[in-house]
Amino acid sequence: MLHAVSFIGLVQSQLVRLSQSKHAPKKSSGLPKEGVIKFDIDHSDAILTAIERRSADRIKLVRDFLYNLHLVGQYLSGPYQGLGFGNVSELLPVQDQREDTLKTFCITGTQTGTIKALDSGKHFAVVTEYDFEKYRIKAHGCIKPSSEAITHAAIYESSPHIQAIIHVHSPVLWQALLLSPDDEVLKTAKDVEYGSYELAQAIRQLIKENQKQGWFLTAGHDDGLFFYGPNLVKTLELTLQVYKIVFKVSPVVIQNMKRLVARLETWNK
Numbered sequence: 149m150l151h152a153v154s155f156i157g158l159v160q161s162q163l164v165r166l167s168q169s170k171h172a173p174k175k176s177s178g179l180p181k182e183g184v185i186k187f188d189i190d191h192s193d194a195i196l197t198a199i200e201r202r203s204a205d206r207i208k209l210v211r212d213f214l215y216n217l218h219l220v221g222q223y224l225s226g227p228y229q230g231l232g233f234g235n236v237s238e239l240l241p242v243q244d245q246r247e248d249t250l251k252t253f254c255i256t257g258t259q260t261g262t263i264k265a266l267d268s269g270k271h272f273a274v275v276t277e278y279d280f281e282k283y284r285i286k287a288h289g290c291i292k293p294s295s296e297a298i299t300h301a302a303i304y305e306s307s308p309h310i311q312a313i314i315h316v317h318s319p320v321l322w323q324a325l326l327l328s329p330d331d332e333v334l335k336t337a338k339d340v341e342y343g344s345y346e347l348a349q350a351i352r353q354l355i356k357e358n359q360k361q362g363w364f365l366t367a368g369h370d371d372g373l374f375f376y377g378p379n380l381v382k383t384l385e386l387t388l389q390v391y392k393i394v395f396k397v398s399p400v401v402i403q404n405m406k407r408l409v410a411r412l413e414t415w416n417k
């Protein structure tokens with residue numbers, strides 16, 4: 149895993165340059181349609197099982213914490229005004245996994261970034277099948293899964309060690325890291341758009357070739373970063389590690405984070 153500290157100086161100098169430059173990186177030309185489900189979906193409104201609901205409870209804690217850091221939320225201005233962003237998922241326990249290679253995961257629902265505190269009974273969906281070639285997924289829950297659910301499936305498919313995924317948006321973090329060299333920060337190509345078939349393919353390739361990395365940036369999906377790891381706690385810790393490159397973290401946040409990690413670690417999965 150790439151250590152954030154190895155390029156803190158680099159990113160900080162780039163942030164200074166960005167703040168001084170009139171030519172900060174432009175948003176992608178030809179604004180991609182964000183927040184829209186691009187894959188075919190076979191969705192039933194069946195409520196979550198007890199095991200699925202427990203996963204939703206855990207994800208909710210992490211997601212609400214990220215909401216308070218504005219890593220998950222809603223665009224209040226700019227070209228994406230009104231759209232929600234960010235999503236979190238977790239693989240369901242092994243005994244609930246299918247016998248074939250497909251992974252089953254619980255994920256935040258579509259356009260829930262606009263909500264401050266999620267309800268685990270209302271705002272989560274479970275993805276039970278996906279097909280990258282046909283570009284379709286099967287899911288259930290009171291709400292459809294995030295429009296980036298197939299991207300999460302692509303990440304889970306890339307490595308058996310990945311059990312949790314956090315996708316955040318941060319214009320500041322994204323712009324600073326976008327300028328970092330490719331061997332310091334993993335990136336998907338600029339012409340690969342959010343939620344696309346090409347993105348799912350590019351991610352699978354990227355992770356397979358960089359097994360030790362735990363995060364990457366989507367150059368063709370404005371402000372987007374994906375973090376992944378062996379569980380929610382490790383994935384959250386990595387997210388915070390990268391977040392701290394650019395943002396100051398108050399003692400209150402550190403305290404809340406410790407409480408959250410303690411709660412997740414004692415939680416019986």
Ligand SMILES: [Zn+2]
Binds near residue numbers: 234342369372
């Ligand atoms: Zn996104």
